[in-house]
Structure formats: structure tokens, C-alpha cells
Amino acid sequence: xxxTLVKDIRSQIGKDVTVKGFVQVIRDQKAVQFLILRDHxxxxxxxxxxxxxxxxxxxxxxxxxRESAVEVSGRVVDNPRVKLGQVxxxxxxxxxxxxxxxxxxxxxxxEIDKRLDWRxxxxxxxxxxxxxxxxxxxxxxxxxxxxxxxxxxxxxxKLMGSASEGGAELFTLPYFxxxxxxxxxxxxxxQMAMAAGLDRVFExxxxxxxxxxxxxxxxxxxxxxxxxxSWIDSHADVMELEERWLRHILEQVKDKHGAEIKTFYxxxxxxxEIPFPKFSMAEAQQILRREGHKPPADxxxxxxxxQGERVLCEYVRRELGHEFVFxxxxxxxxxxxxxxxxxxRPGITKSFDLLWKWMEITTGSQRxxxxxxxxxxxxxxxxxxxxxxxxxxxxxxxxxxHGGFGFGLARLLAALVNQGNIREVTFLHRGPNRLVP
Numbered sequence: 001x002x003x004t005l006v007k008d009i010r011s012q013i014g015k016d017v018t019v020k021g022f023v024q025v026i027r028d029q030k031a032v033q034f035l036i037l038r039d040h041x042x043x044x045x046x047x048x049x050x051x052x053x054x055x056x057x058x059x060x061x062x063x064x065x066r067e068s069a070v071e072v073s074g075r076v077v078d079n080p081r082v083k084l085g086q087v088x089x090x091x092x093x094x095x096x097x098x099x100x101x102x103x104x105x106x107x108x109x110x111e112i113d114k115r116l117d118w119r120x121x122x123x124x125x126x127x128x129x130x131x132x133x134x135x136x137x138x139x140x141x142x143x144x145x146x147x148x149x150x151x152x153x154x155x156x157x158k159l160m161g162s163a164s165e166g167g168a169e170l171f172t173l174p175y176f177x178x179x180x181x182x183x184x185x186x187x188x189x190x191q192m193a194m195a196a197g198l199d200r201v202f203e204x205x206x207x208x209x210x211x212x213x214x215x216x217x218x219x220x221x222x223x224x225x226x227x228x229x230s231w232i233d234s235h236a237d238v239m240e241l242e243e244r245w246l247r248h249i250l251e252q253v254k255d256k257h258g259a260e261i262k263t264f265y266x267x268x269x270x271x272x273e274i275p276f277p278k279f280s281m282a283e284a285q286q287i288l289r290r291e292g293h294k295p296p297a298d299x300x301x302x303x304x305x306x307q308g309e310r311v312l313c314e315y316v317r318r319e320l321g322h323e324f325v326f327x328x329x330x331x332x333x334x335x336x337x338x339x340x341x342x343x344x345r346p347g348i349t350k351s352f353d354l355l356w357k358w359m360e361i362t363t364g365s366q367r368x369x370x371x372x373x374x375x376x377x378x379x380x381x382x383x384x385x386x387x388x389x390x391x392x393x394x395x396x397x398x399x400x401x402h403g404g405f406g407f408g409l410a411r412l413l414a415a416l417v418n419q420g421n422i423r424e425v426t427f428l429h430r431g432p433n434r435l436v437p
Contacts, residue, residue, distance in 0.1 A: 001073055007041035009076055018073045019044065022124060023064055033061045036084070037072060040129055043084050046072050067124065112423055119428060119437055127264040131425050134257050135413060139204060141252040142225065145245050151200040151227065156189035158182060158206065162387040169209045171220075182208035185406060187338070188391045190228035191367060194402040195394040202227040204409070212432050216421040217306070217359055217411060221430040228367075228404035235340075235350040235366040238403045239326055242354065242362065243274045246324070253416065265417040270323055276354075277316050278326040287315055302331035310358045328352045337381040338374060339365040340403075350403075357415045364405025371395040 004017040021039035035046040048057050064070070115122040122128060143153070160181045171182040186203050193201045207224040232238060253261075254269035261269055279287065281302055288295075288304070291311050299305045304312065304327065316325040330351045332341055339349040351365035368374045374395055378385060385392070413425035423429040428437065 005041045006037070006039050006044045009044055012076045013078050014076065016073065016075050018071060019046075020071045021069075023066055023068045023070055026061060026064055026066070028062055033058060035061060035064070035070075035072075037070065038126075045082050045084050046074065067121065112421065116423060116429055116434065117437075123427075128424075130257065130260055130264055131413060131417065132427065134253060134261070134416065135409070135425075137252055137256050138249055138409070138412065141249040142202075142204065142245070144252075145248045146200075146202045146227065149200065149241070151202050151229075152193075152198055154186075154189070154193060154198075154201045154203050155205065156183070156186040156203060158208070160188075161390075169211045171208050171210045184209055185224065186226050187336075187406070188388075188394075190226055190404060191338070191391075191399075191402070192394045194228055194230050194367075194369075195397075195399040199231070199400075200227075200229045214432065215306075216423075217408075217414075219410070219422060219426065219430055220432060222422075222426070223409040225407040225409050226404065228402055230400040230402040232366060232401055232403050235328070235352055235364065235403050238364050238366070238405060239278070239328075239352055239354075240275070242364070242405060243272075243276050247272055247274060250416075261417055265419075267418045269416070272322065272324050276324040276326055277320050277322050278328055278352075279312075280329040281327055281331070282329070284312060284327050287312060291315055300334055303334050306359065309355050309360060313355050313358050323357055325355050326352050327355065332377075335365065337378040337383055338367050340368045341377075352405075354405075356412070357418075359411060359415065361411045361415065362405050362407045364403065366401070366403035369395060369399045369401050 001016065001018040003020050004012060006019060006021070009017060009019070019037055019039065021037045023035060024038040024043055025034075025036040027034040031050055033048045033050065035048075036043055037046055048054055048061060050058050146153075159175065160183050161178070162181065169184060172179050173182070174180075185207055186205065190201055190203070203226045204223065205226075206221055208221050209218075211218055211220060227241075229238065229241065250269055250271055254271060258269045261267060281304075284304060285302075288308050288311055293308050293311045295305045295308055299308075312325060312327070313323075316322050328351065329342075329348050330339075330353075332339070332347055332349050335349045335351050339351050342348050342350060349365060351363075353360045354362035354364075368377060371392065375385065375392055378388065378392070408422075410422040410426050414420070414422045417425070419425055423431075
């Protein structure tokens with residue numbers, strides 16, 4: 001018999017159906033057995049009376065454990081006393097897979113590393129499955145917005161002959177007698193698209209960072225969301241587009257998942273007002289001093305540590321009633337060589353980070369498109385020119401002024417549902433000590 005999803009059972013009253021899913025709860029009583037079955041669309045109650053005729057089914061249900069994978073066939077009956085859609089299934093057939101090794105009911109708190117060891121079971125929890133339905137909506141909304149704005153989707157190489165973000169945090173591997181690197185960013189190729197006249201491009205894809213961090217916001221492989229656009233006047237044009245883009249995304253998420261997010265994560269999806277608050281790095285540092293924040297000793301001058309980001313976000317929420325804030329005008333020493341600098345302030349870049357709720361989710365800038373200036377800045381920053389000559393060549397024959405940003409998908413999801421660790425919202429996390437599953 002063809003499978004029926006739980007969400008469609010209400011329309012099948014009086015008919016025989018087959019449902020397939022996981023055992024949520026079993027109540028094995030003296031006269032009757034109840035099984036709550038869960039698939040990705042909802043839960044339904046299955047009932048089997050204890051009798052000689054049902055002895056085979058009674059034995060199967062008695063032996064089942066939570067999270068067993070089962071297939072159940074039976075007749076749908078209307079029962080107003082049942083809370084799960086006021087319907088239940090009278091069992092006529094059942095088939096179960098072997099008992100699963102862990103209980104993931106969520107009734108007990110299990111440390112995250114243990115749950116990641118059994119991620120395929122952890123993902124059965126409805127709140128975790130919601131994450132990936134939200135992610136699907138987010139990516140669809142991103143693409144809808146960009147296509148409407150004249151953007152083209154590209155897929156850039158993940159094997160490179162040189163670093164895309166400098167020499168640090170680089171994975172290398174042998175490549176037919178050469179040494180290749182896994183792409184840390186599609187940055188160089190996005191800019192190639194600008195030189196090629198594609199005008200506006202975006203990519204959603206994996207990037208790799210050999211970062212030995214064990215923080216709640218870092219991973220060695222993650223999904224990066226990138227865009228680049230030509231004929232801008234400054235980085236303000238990029239920020240203005242990102243504001244409208246994020247507003248569109250959150251409108252779609254709120255419309256499709258707002259109620260579930262409130263139920264499972266007890267948080268509201270807030271549609272942000274435009275424009276977002278903006279502070280220069282110098283202004284942000286003044287606010288942090290007034291708020292009494294003292295950065296760790298190893299924080300780079302002209303940068304903001306994670307706790308400082310939290311303090312700034314709380315300040316903006318309290319004083320301005322907003323969840324987002326742009327920090328602009330970073331010192332050149334804290335930005336890559338390809339960020340454009342102000343003509344009257346050569347030590348400051350036309351760059352920005354976007355903070356949401358408590359952390360940075362975006363880094364962007366206007367790029368330097370003039371060949372001689374770009375070459376000079378690369379040399380000044382200690383970049384080996386021979387290694388990036390292919391990149392510099394993009395700008396030899398004319399390139400429009402352009403800019404863009406890179407955006408962390410997992411960070412957006414974590415902030416959206418108020419999860420403090422991106423591992424909670426990543427399908428399979430990769431970090432310095434995790435390569436399996």
C-alpha cells in the first residue's frame with residue numbers, strides 16, 4: 001500500500017492507510033496497546049487490542065523500543081478524545097527495524113559531543129528537523145531576492161593553487177605533483193566574475209578553514225553565502241542591499257515557520273526596520289569603553305572580541321530597539337589586502353561587519369579594483385605576488401568598482417532560533433577533532 005504522511009491522515013477517515021515513521025511513545029496496557037508514531041510531518045496514535053487474534057501484533061509492540069523504525073497499516077477512525085488530530089489508526093499490520101541504540105526523547109540533557117556522535121538519531125527530534133526546513137526556506141528566499149535583483153548564481157572551484165584569504169588557516173593536499181589548497185572563500189572568483197562583466201553574482205557553497213578553534217561559532221568546513229556586485233559608489237551600497245535581503249529572508253521565515261519557532265525555541269522572528277544602525281569602528285570602541293567592556297589582552301587593536309560583540313548588540317537592542325548593527329571602517333591591518341581604503345584616510349578600509357543578536361554574521365567591503373593600487377596593497381601586506389598573479393591579472397584590462405560580502409549560514413540559523421552553538425544547527429559539524437560521522 002502507498003505511504004500516507006501523518007499530516008494527511010485526517011482526510012483518510014474510514015480508509016485503510018500505511019504510515020511509516022519512528023516510535024515516539026509506547027503505552028502497553030492490560031487490555032489495549034497504544035503506539036504514538038512520528039514521521040517528519042507529525043504524530044498519530046495507533047491502537048491494537050490485546051486478543052488471541054492480535055497475539056502476533058501484541059508481541060511485536062511489546063518488544064519495540066522508542067525510536068524503532070516501523071511501518072504500520074490500519075484503518076483510520078475518528079476519535080474526538082485523541083489530541084493528535086482527533087484520529088487514530090486501528091492496527092492491521094506492522095513491520096519494525098532493529099531497536100535503535102540510544103534514547104533521544106529530549107527528556108534528559110545530553111552533552112553536545114555525545115549527541116554529535118549519534119547525530120543521525122539526534123536529528124530525529126522535531127526541533128532539529130525544523131532547523132533544516134528553516135534552512136531550506138532561508139536559501140530559497142535568498143535566491144528569490146537575488147534573482148529578482150538581477151544576480152546570477154555561480155559555482156566556484158574548491159581546489160585552488162593558492163590561498164584565497166592569506167596563508168594561514170589553509171588546508172593543502174597533493175595534486176598531480178603540485179600542492180593544492182582547499183578554498184577558504186570564493187572571493188577571488190567572485191571578483192573575476194566582476195571583471196568578466198557578470199555584474200552581480202552569488203554563491204552558496206562550502207569553504208574550508210584550517211582553524212584550530214573550538215569555539216561555539218567556528219568550524220573547519222562550513223556553508224558560506226557570498227555575493228558581489230559591480231558599479232557601486234561605496235560599501236554603503238552593499239550594506240543597503242544586505243538590509244533588504246535579510247528583511248526578505250526573515251519575512252519568509254516568519255510567515256512559514258514563525259509559530260513553530262515560537263513553540264520549539266520560545267523566540268519570536270523579528271522583522272528588522274530599515275536602515276540598520278551603523279557605527280564606525282572608532283564609535284563602537286567608544287561605546288564599549290562607556291559600557292565598561294575590557295577586551296582580552298590578545299584582542300587586536302581596532303577589532304572587537306566576541307564578548308565585545310555581545311555588549312554592542314545588547315547596547316543597540318537597549319538603546320535603539322534593533323537586533324542588527326553594522327560596524328564599519330576597520331583599520332587596514334585587520335582587513336585583507338583587497339579591501340579598498342579611503343583616499344583621505346589610507347589607514348582605514350571601506351569595510352563592514354554585521355552583528356546580529358550577539359555575534360558577527362557578515363564581513364564585507366568595497367574591493368580595490370585598480371591594478372596598481374591592488375598590487376601595492378598586496379605587497380605592503382606581505383602577500384607573495386607570484387602566488388596571486390592570476391588574481392591580479394583580473395584587473396589588468398579594466399574592472400568596474402565593486403563590492404560584496406561573505407555570510408555564515410550556520411550563524412544565521414543559530415541566531416534565528418537562539419542557539420548558542422553553530423553545531424546545533426549544522427547537519428554534520430566539522431572541527432579540529434571531528435571527522436566522523
